[in-house]
Amino acid sequence: xxxxxxxxxxAFRDEVRAFIAENYPADLRGKQDEGDELSKxxxxxxxxxxxxxxxxxxxxxxxxxxxxxxxTQRYIWSEETARAxxxxxxxxxLTMVGPVIxxxxxPEQKAKFLPRILSGEDWWCQGYSEPGSGSDLASLxxxxxxxxxxxxxxxxxxxxxxAQHADWGFFLVRTDPDAKQQEGISFLLIDMKSxxxxxxxxxxxxxxxxxxxVWLEDVRVPVENRVYEENKGWTCAKFLLAHxxxxxxxxxxxxxxxxxxxxxxxxxxxxxxxLLANPFFRRKVAELEMDLTALEFTELRTLAGEAQGxxxxxxxxxxxxxxSEIQQRIxxxxxxxxxxxxxxxxxxxxEGDNEHPIGPEYxxxxxxxxxxxxxxxxxxxxNEIQRNIIAKMVLGL
Amino acid sequence: MDxxxxxxxxxxxxxxxxxxxxxxxxxxxxxxxxxxxxRDPGIWRALATELGILSAPFSEEQGGLGGGALENMIMMEExxxxxxxxxxxxxxxxxxxxxxxxxxxxxxxxxxxxxxxNVIIGFAYAEPQGRYDLANLTxxxxxxxxxxxxxxxxxxxxxxxxxxxxLVSARTGGAQRDRAGVELFLIDAKLPGITRRDYPTVDxxxxxxxxxxxxxxxxxxxxxxxxxxxxxxxxxATMAVCGEACGVTRKLHEGTLDYSKQRQQFGQPIGRFQxxxxxxxxxxxxxxxxxxxxLMGTLKLDLPAEERKAAVSLxxxxxxxxxxxxxxxxxxxxxxxxxTQELAIGHYFKRATMIxxxxxxxxxxxxxxxxxxxxxx
Numbered sequence: 001x002x003x004x005x006x007x008x009x010x011a012f013r014d015e016v017r018a019f020i021a022e023n024y025p026a027d028l029r030g031k032q033d034e035g036d037e038l039s040k041x042x043x044x045x046x047x048x049x050x051x052x053x054x055x056x057x058x059x060x061x062x063x064x065x066x067x068x069x070x071x072t073q074r075y076i077w078s079e080e081t082a083r084a085x086x087x088x089x090x091x092x093x094l095t096m097v098g099p100v101i102x103x104x105x106x107p108e109q110k111a112k113f114l115p116r117i118l119s120g121e122d123w124w125c126q127g128y129s130e131p132g133s134g135s136d137l138a139s140l141x142x143x144x145x146x147x148x149x150x151x152x153x154x155x156x157x158x159x160x161x162x163a164q165h166a167d168w169g170f171f172l173v174r175t176d177p178d179a180k181q182q183e184g185i186s187f188l189l190i191d192m193k194s195x196x197x198x199x200x201x202x203x204x205x206x207x208x209x210x211x212x213x214v215w216l217e218d219v220r221v222p223v224e225n226r227v228y229e230e231n232k233g234w235t236c237a238k239f240l241l242a243h244x245x246x247x248x249x250x251x252x253x254x255x256x257x258x259x260x261x262x263x264x265x266x267x268x269x270x271x272x273x274x275l276l277a278n279p280f281f282r283r284k285v286a287e288l289e290m291d292l293t294a295l296e297f298t299e300l301r302t303l304a305g306e307a308q309g310x311x312x313x314x315x316x317x318x319x320x321x322x323x324s325e326i327q328q329r330i331x332x333x334x335x336x337x338x339x340x341x342x343x344x345x346x347x348x349x350x351e352g353d354n355e356h357p358i359g360p361e362y363x364x365x366x367x368x369x370x371x372x373x374x375x376x377x378x379x380x381x382x383n384e385i386q387r388n389i390i391a392k393m394v395l396g397l
Numbered sequence: 398m399d400x401x402x403x404x405x406x407x408x409x410x411x412x413x414x415x416x417x418x419x420x421x422x423x424x425x426x427x428x429x430x431x432x433x434x435x436r437d438p439g440i441w442r443a444l445a446t447e448l449g450i451l452s453a454p455f456s457e458e459q460g461g462l463g464g465g466a467l468e469n470m471i472m473m474e475e476x477x478x479x480x481x482x483x484x485x486x487x488x489x490x491x492x493x494x495x496x497x498x499x500x501x502x503x504x505x506x507x508x509x510x511x512x513x514x515n516v517i518i519g520f521a522y523a524e525p526q527g528r529y530d531l532a533n534l535t536x537x538x539x540x541x542x543x544x545x546x547x548x549x550x551x552x553x554x555x556x557x558x559x560x561x562x563x564l565v566s567a568r569t570g571g572a573q574r575d576r577a578g579v580e581l582f583l584i585d586a587k588l589p590g591i592t593r594r595d596y597p598t599v600d601x602x603x604x605x606x607x608x609x610x611x612x613x614x615x616x617x618x619x620x621x622x623x624x625x626x627x628x629x630x631x632x633x634a635t636m637a638v639c640g641e642a643c644g645v646t647r648k649l650h651e652g653t654l655d656y657s658k659q660r661q662q663f664g665q666p667i668g669r670f671q672x673x674x675x676x677x678x679x680x681x682x683x684x685x686x687x688x689x690x691x692l693m694g695t696l697k698l699d700l701p702a703e704e705r706k707a708a709v710s711l712x713x714x715x716x717x718x719x720x721x722x723x724x725x726x727x728x729x730x731x732x733x734x735x736x737t738q739e740l741a742i743g744h745y746f747k748r749a750t751m752i753x754x755x756x757x758x759x760x761x762x763x764x765x766x767x768x769x770x771x772x773x774x
Contacts, residue, residue: 003696072398277772290715297689304400391674
């Protein structure tokens with residue numbers, strides 16, 4: 001057992017570092033620095049660079065386009081992309097539906113969808129939650145009725161992130177209304193341009209348009225777009241949730257977030273000292289670093305277990321709970337550190353806008369980000385649901 | 398980067414675990430504690446001779462198995478699972494660790510005696526006024542010819558009543574809180590001028606107040622290295638108690654989980670209640686984090702001093718906080734029976750509580766981390 005990188009791993013780290021320095025899109029960096037909201041094109045520009053290099057889906061099996069990296073290499077990759085402040089890739093294709101398709105899909109589904117996920121040609125969204133089905137996901141009511149070689153789908157989904165850009169969506173629908181809740185659900189891939197699909201924006205607390213309502217009215221979906229068996233969609237859903245949770249720990253990005261807080265707290269003055277020298281404030285930062293270190297080493301232990309063949313199981317709920325709490329504490333401390341200048345609602349410069357920014361740049365979006373990040377303990381199965389999962393699946397209660 | 402134990406390390410753990418399963422059940426432990434000496438010396442002898450595992454963290458040249466901090470962590474974790482009262486921490490981790498780091502003739506003479514079980518060491522470093530500040534010393538070691546003369550009072554020296562030797566920190570110069578002038582000495586525990594007031598501790602050990610009155614000690618009892626050596630030894634000891642906490646809190650978790658499945662109230666096991674299920678999940682989360690932080694700190698013990706201290710402090714702060722959470726909630730979940738002496742759970746809680754403060758509380762270690770990492774307040 002040791003923490004040192006081997007010479008090969010150091011060489012890999014240097015390669016990754018150099019690649020990012022040379023290839024991260026410069027205009028993307030500019031927009032991030034100015035606190036602009038990012039467009040679909042912005043997200044895709046980095047995605048395409050990585051696809052060209054063959055690094056867009058490190059965790060996928062090599063035969064489907066993965067990199068074959070070791071757990072340590074994947075750790076290095078997430079460290080380096082966070083260190084360079086690279087934007088996060090949209091997870092819906094790469095870490096959600098992609099693994100479901102290569103695990104449960106037919107050869108035709110794999111051939112049709114996986115290359116387009118990797119290339120970024122298809123933008124995916126997730127049709128899970130419904131107005132009446134949040135934490136109790138299995139109570140979902142969107143109906144899919146078989147009609148020849150099609151399903152006819154009717155219902156409403158909500159909290160559908162980035163559906164406004166989506167080409168495809170993966171949906172949980174009820175195919176057997178008489179079966180026990182989890183047993184009557186199927187996993188459908190739906191073309192978002194199909195007649196009967198309507199996407200309406202929901203604006204969240206920070207003013208962002210991230211999530212949407214999706215209405216499905218007599219949408220005809222070919223049966224060949226069902227993944228896995230009819231009424232066995234819950235198996236795919238559970239598999240996907242476990243995958244989603246490991247990524248959700250967000251350790252590398254949170255390390256970067258702590259560094260940003262320290263930068264802010266060194267710039268902000270508190271009497272004749274920097275805010276970071278205030279014993280009350282810095283104790284909160286120290287506790288955050290402590291808990292983040294505990295999360296990092298828990299994730300490293302989990303990755304080591306995975307390398308030995310233990311798949312991500314219910315233990316990944318632990319990573320979700322702690323990771324999401326830490327993400328929230330980071331945004332909370334950043335806002336606290338920003339002081340007065342947390343208040344101005346600054347949404348980036350418009351075209352041809354020559355005005356000066358309001359207050360220090362680092363303060364600009366601390367409040368909207370804090371508001372927005374309340375989502376992390378709610379999405380992906382709320383933290384209360386995660387505790388239920390641990391109690392049932394790990395502790396046998 | 399590698400997070401796997403070696404086969405030798407797995408064997409070490411299995412050997413000790415099997416031995417303790419046979420010898421260290423709760424009732425036997427209670428009898429040892431209640432006996433005149435407060436322990437069963439046969440256990441220590443068996444660990445040394447029958448199992449030969451007191452050699453685990455020593456190099457092969459020193460007659461050891463070639464291990465180090467990880468082996469100590471494994472040993473302490475297993476000892477923690479039975480809340481053993483053996484002086485492994487004081488003798489092997491601390492005494493052995495100081496000798497290993499200092500080297501020289503004294504190390505060559507004493508390490509084989511530790512391995513063979515003939516030496517037990519008490520660590521006389523704390524003083525009544527010093528709290529966790531290792532340099533806050535009034536005990537003096539004045540140069541006297543080739544040797545030193547020792548005067549002072551050391552507080553709560555675990556295992557001192559059983560010790561053949563004492564590892565003593567004392568001041569050869571400087572003012573009460575100066576870093577310069579702090580030195581370590583390994584002395585015979587029976588030297589004239591040493592007196593003790595012995596007592597049991599709340600967590601089942603025996604300890605002493607140790608008084609030195611003009612104790613003449615030989616010059617070769619001095620372990621060169623000053624405060625830097627003392628800090629290194631205490632950091633290693635800190636991670637060893639974190640290892641012990643892994644075992645202690647794992648058992649608190651398991652015991653509480655079992656109880657919540659058996660105990661019936663309102664016509665069902667109390668583990669059916671969601672409020673307790675979430676508490677059990679939180680206990681599980683804390684135990685896992687104790688494991689993670691113990692590995693982190695242990696694997697960073699050989700880094701340069703500043704990085705080592707920051708890592709150890711972050712680890713101990715988290716372990717202390719989490720151990721408190723696990724212990725208190727284990728008792729709460731047990732209800733009334735948890736606050737009696739009858740069940741093992743309460744005894745695990747008592748040890749977990751003492752571990753919280755041992756070698757520095759969470760506050761002390763967060764403060765040390767901040768001093769090392771952030772600008773001055």
